[in-house]
Amino acid sequence: MIRNIKLYFSFLVASLKRMMEYRVDCLVGMVSQIAFQIIELVFIWIIFQHTDNIAGWNFEQLLLLYGIMMLSISITDLLFDSTYDIGKRLIRKGKFDTILLRPVHPLISVLGESETSTALGYMILSIVLIVSMLIKLHISITVLLIIKILYFGILGGFIIGGIQTIFSIAGFWTYKSNEVVWSVFQLHKLAEYPIEIYNRFIRILITIILPFAFASYYPAVDYLEIEQNYIIYIVPLITIIIWIIAVSVWNWALKKYRSTGN
Amino acid sequence: MAIIEVKNLVKKYKISEKENGILGYIKHLFHPKYKEQIAVNNISFNIEKGELVGYIGENGAGKSTTIKMLTGLLTPTSGQVVVNGIVPNEKRILNNKQIGAVFGQKTQLWWDLPVIESFKLIKKMYEIPDEDYKNNLKKFTKILDLKDLLDKQVKNLSLGQKMRCEIAATFLHNPKVVYLDEPTIGLDILVKENIRKFIKDINKEQHTTVILTTHDLKDIEEVCDRIILIDKGTIIYDGEKEVFKNKYGKHIIAEFIIQNKNSNITVETIEEEFEIIEENETSIKIKFNHERLTIIDIVKSISKYCEILDMHIQEEGLEEILKEIYRGELIND
Numbered sequence: 363m364i365r366n367i368k369l370y371f372s373f374l375v376a377s378l379k380r381m382m383e384y385r386v387d388c389l390v391g392m393v394s395q396i397a398f399q400i401i402e403l404v405f406i407w408i409i410f411q412h413t414d415n416i417a418g419w420n421f422e423q424l425l426l427l428y429g430i431m432m433l434s435i436s437i438t439d440l441l442f443d444s445t446y447d448i449g450k451r452l453i454r455k456g457k458f459d460t461i462l463l464r465p466v467h468p469l470i471s472v473l474g475e476s477e478t479s480t481a482l483g484y485m486i487l488s489i490v491l492i493v494s495m496l497i498k499l500h501i502s503i504t505v506l507l508i509i510k511i512l513y514f515g516i517l518g519g520f521i522i523g524g525i526q527t528i529f530s531i532a533g534f535w536t537y538k539s540n541e542v543v544w545s546v547f548q549l550h551k552l553a554e555y556p557i558e559i560y561n562r563f564i565r566i567l568i569t570i571i572l573p574f575a576f577a578s579y580y581p582a583v584d585y586l587e588i589e590q591n592y593i594i595y596i597v598p599l600i601t602i603i604i605w606i607i608a609v610s611v612w613n614w615a616l617k618k619y620r621s622t623g624n
Numbered sequence: 625m626a627i628i629e630v631k632n633l634v635k636k637y638k639i640s641e642k643e644n645g646i647l648g649y650i651k652h653l654f655h656p657k658y659k660e661q662i663a664v665n666n667i668s669f670n671i672e673k674g675e676l677v678g679y680i681g682e683n684g685a686g687k688s689t690t691i692k693m694l695t696g697l698l699t700p701t702s703g704q705v706v707v708n709g710i711v712p713n714e715k716r717i718l719n720n721k722q723i724g725a726v727f728g729q730k731t732q733l734w735w736d737l738p739v740i741e742s743f744k745l746i747k748k749m750y751e752i753p754d755e756d757y758k759n760n761l762k763k764f765t766k767i768l769d770l771k772d773l774l775d776k777q778v779k780n781l782s783l784g785q786k787m788r789c790e791i792a793a794t795f796l797h798n799p800k801v802v803y804l805d806e807p808t809i810g811l812d813i814l815v816k817e818n819i820r821k822f823i824k825d826i827n828k829e830q831h832t833t834v835i836l837t838t839h840d841l842k843d844i845e846e847v848c849d850r851i852i853l854i855d856k857g858t859i860i861y862d863g864e865k866e867v868f869k870n871k872y873g874k875h876i877i878a879e880f881i882i883q884n885k886n887s888n889i890t891v892e893t894i895e896e897e898f899e900i901i902e903e904n905e906t907s908i909k910i911k912f913n914h915e916r917l918t919i920i921d922i923v924k925s926i927s928k929y930c931e932i933l934d935m936h937i938q939e940e941g942l943e944e945i946l947k948e949i950y951r952g953e954l955i956n957d
Binding site: 365368369372373376379380456459466467617620 | 637698699716718723734736741745749750
């Protein structure tokens with residue numbers, strides 16, 4: 363386990379080195395992501411030109427929620443970005459065989475190939491958003507709060523990354539796995555808004571089935587001290603459960619893959 | 625005890641049967657029909673530590689499927705593979721630590737990184753002790769002439785340079801067994817020779833067991849002592865290379881330099897015992913079965929038609945023998 367984690371970081375460092383080789387690509391990716399996110403923020407601003415709250419959340423609170431989700435996404439992008447297109451990138455091309463021949467769990471090898479320039483863009487923007495909204499909302503930025511934000515940001519990143527990893531096994535059967543993962547991933551947008559606005563079905567979807575809300579909504583409620591919420595304490599448990607599922611479905615898919623060949 | 629034990633190994637693939645046209649495609653979507661195809665049909669062999677084995681056969685004979693099962697990439701349908709006491713398919717990661725593999729053009733190196741960075745990652749992955757790593761790196765750099773390549777990115781290397789690095793990467797952790805699937809494909813003669821020499825050197829030094837599949841039979845001629853020949857999923861020969869040549873290489877090719885030809889030999893009736901491969905005014909090339917005819921017989925019959933100035937005799941190589949086997953000219957007995 364520890365050996366695998368160490369190797370994961372060695373692979374990740376290699377990926378980052380590789381990314382640095384393409385500085386222009388890196389910069390373009392970063393800038394375009396920031397631009398894309400700013401457009402989404404403009405939409406939220408437009409909505410608030412017509413109303414002063416959504417389910418009791420004002421503009422600043424909503425942007426804080428948005429920033430928290432973005433921080434989680436940036437962690438996902440940084441650490442677990444590479445599983446989503448394994449069908450096209452590795453399996454179809456037969457490159458997966460060389461990964462299977464390494465004395466490391468294949469999931470570690472694949473995850474370690476994450477190289478994304480978007481992570482940095484997201485991270486910068488989310489920190490700007492979170493800090494400025496906290497100031498606007500007159501919430502004092504204590505050391506405890508900073509630790510909390512980082513802690514739940516990282517766990518949130520692991521939750522979303524875990525969900526992505528679970529669905530990435532589609533790549534063993536279709537080379538269009540990126541579209542499967544992408545459509546599941548897009549559901550995280552639902553958790554960029556307070557869950558009070560949704561009906562029961564969507565609430566269950568983003569808290570129990572695909573628990574994106576734990577990467578944004580529940581931490582936000584805690585920071586905003588809207589109500590006493592104990593649910594925040596189960597976030598680590600949820601993270602662990604998701605990753606146990608992710609590793610199990612991967613092992614299952616690997617077994618299937620090796621019995622059919624390609 | 626053998627380092628590789630293969631017993632009654634079978635691999636069947638399910639192949640989907642689709643009818644033609646869009647309609648057939650849709651039909652398949654709802655009622656998929658499968659046909660079974662046997663890629664490897666009940667093969668068994670043992671390989672001892674330190675052997676250099678050439679695993680040969682035509683495309684689609686079952687070579688790659690066997691190698692994939694030996695490496696644990698593929699689960700056998702039935703039968704057993706044991707490599708150095710480990711069942712590769714069950715203890716994949718443990719098995720990966722003791723083997724090395726090169727699969728044609730698929731690289732195990734990191735494409736965008738300098739070669740040396742890949743080597744360092746491999747060192748970490750296989751937990752190679754510092755001492756071994758240093759020694760091997762030094763030795764491999766010398767034999768494979770990698771000195772100027774180590775700091776270059778893999779993507780900037782030529783095919784031959786890449787393969788030399790690839791081979792070095794494969795042997796870096798002192799694997800007990802190495803599978804080389806088409807390691808010399810597309811390479812020029814010098815690089816090929818370099819790689820063959822490397823394999824032989826390491827085998828002598830480390831007693832590394834090597835299984836080599838290749839279409840360039842020169843690789844086998846020069847590197848391997850033993851041949852396993854597979855055809856349509858079954859082994860049709862397993863034994864020493866020299867024995868193989870003696871058993872199937874019944875032909876000799878003789879080339880005569882001639883003059884004053886009085887008539888065309890091809891047109892004239894001649895015993896079916898020998899075959900004329902090439903004929904012109906100054907030379908003639910003849911292939912004959914040396915168990916039934918001697919060179920003297922040939923000389924006698926040709927000299928009726930012309931004056932012989934000189935001759936060269938050549939035994940049939942592995943390549944010609946295999947061609948005959950694939951064409952079905954040599955019946956396995």
